[in-house]
Amino acid sequence: MSPKPEYSPDVSELAQIAKAMSHPVRIYILKKLSQMQSCCYSGDLVLEVPVGRSALSQHLKELKFAGLIQGEIEPPFIKYCINRDNWNKAQKAFENLFDAPVSDVNAASCCSI
Template sequence: MPSIIKNNYFTKEQELTARFAKALGHPVRIAILELLNSQACCYHGDMADVLPIAKSTLSQHLKELKDAGLIQGEITPPNIKYCINRENFKLAKSLLNKVLE
C-alpha cells in the first residue's frame, strides 16, 4: 500500500475550510464577528467595553480571526481598528455552506 503524504491528501479548499472553521471554534470569536458584521468597523477598546472578557484575551481572539483572514486590522497608534474582511468572509460562508449542505 503506498504511503499518503498528508500535505497532498487534502485539497486547498478543504484546508481553507478547516482554517475558517477553526477560527470560528470559540463563542467569543463568533460574538466578535457578529459585532463587526453589524457595523463598518470597530476599535479594540470599544470591543473590550462590549464583550465580557479581558483586553488581553480579546487580543488573542482577534489575532486568531485575523490570522484566518476573517478580519483585518488597521493600526493607528494608539488605536487598532478592526473590520470584517468582506472577501474572505464571503468565501468562508460559501465553503462552510458547502460542507453543511
C-alpha cells in the same frame, strides 16, 4: 506506507475557517463588526466580551490570521473590521461543502431516523 490519504486543500481550508470561528468570543466579534457596518476599536470590544484585554487581543489575532477580519492603525487606536472578500469566500466554501446537492427525495430515502 499507510494507504491513508491526506486531506484535500479545500477540506483543510474550511476546517481552518471553522476553527477560527469555534469560540463564542470570536463569533461575537464577527457579529459585532458586521452589525456596526463599520469598524470597531479593541477597547470598545473589551467592554462587551467576558475576557480581558490580552485574551481579546489573541482572539483578534486569530481572526486576523484566518483572514476574516483586518486591522487598520488609526492612531491612537486600531480599528478592526470584517474582511468582506474573505468572508464571502468563506461563506461560499461553507455552502459548497455539499457540492452535489441532493433532492429531498434522496434525502428522505437515506435515513429513517
